[in-house]
Amino acid sequence: MTLAPTSELVEGARSRRSAVVAFNVISLEHAEAAAAAANASRRPVILQISENAVRFHVGQLEPIAVATEAVARHAHVPIALHLDHVTEDALFAESLDSVFSSVMYDAGLLPYEENLRRTAGAVHQAHAAGLWVEAELGYVGGKPDSPLSAHAEGVRTDPDEAADFVRRTGVDALAVAVGSSHAMRDPTARLDHELIARLRERVSVPLVLHGSSGVSGEELRTAVAAGIAKVNVGTALNVALTRSIRAELEADPTNVDPRRYLTPARESMTARMLEILDSIP
Ligand code: G3H
Ligand code: ZN
Secondary structure, eight states: OOOHHHHHHHHHHHHOOOOOEEEOOHHHHHHHHHHHHHHHTOEEEEEEHHHHHHTTTOOOOOHHHHHHHHHHHHHSSSSEEEEEOOOOOOHHHHHHSSOSSEEEEEOOOSSSSHHHHHHHHHHHHHHHTTTTTEESSSSSOOSTTOOOOSSSSTTOHHHHHHHHHHHHHOOOOOEEOOOOOOTOOOSSSOHHHHHHHHHHHHOSSOOOEOGGGGGGGGHHHHHHTTTTTEEEEEEHHHHHHHHHHHHHHOOTTTTOOOOHHHHHHHHHHHHHHHHHHHHHO
């Protein structure tokens, strides 16, 4: 199966009033787990690597990107590659000539006009290189270095601003702040479905939900019905991975073979991914 462009998977999902799930890849095992889940469910997925994951790989994008691309190419269903939460100019420049078909340019923390100016510039360059671009308006928050909470005053995406932002930047998709927050370990977030519906009415491009680990299956279904077309999931996979490794090592403290604890850990991620994929219509 060949790689699919992100645009195709997101637009395809949107036309079916569904959403495509984008799984965060930190290690090779995340990519392998996601490909296994995609194959088993026969659903296309997006594999996304974030700027933070690149930092973890000692600042090198290429090794993890090339490995992830190879995993995606061997899958039996379409898989797209996305570079996520890019704030640094050097990484953005690297995305322009890479295995990725899309990039999220993340200036969501900046004041509105500055976010708009920078995003418009990024879109111009990315489109010239054939990339699909996602940007954030409002602020999802919740990452370890986030200065604001998802519930702070004024962080939710304003529909009028969103319409103006999309029109003036030319972005292909918009990440919206509608009540989810990054890095939640339990699915207890309550989304503002009415706000999602208003955004859907005002904004022509697909809407993206970040921080979806904190969103229950039922909330996700409602959000997709209201207009979310791309669902980003990271932390839930790491919860599954880490729980499994902890249990394996506690059960056998003499084990020093990573294959013996990473095999069930990878399977735990696949199982969690399948639950998430199953919750999307
Ligand atoms: O961009 C990535 C996602 O927003 C992941 O969020 O780790 O809270 O699921 P999460
Ligand atoms: Zn995110």
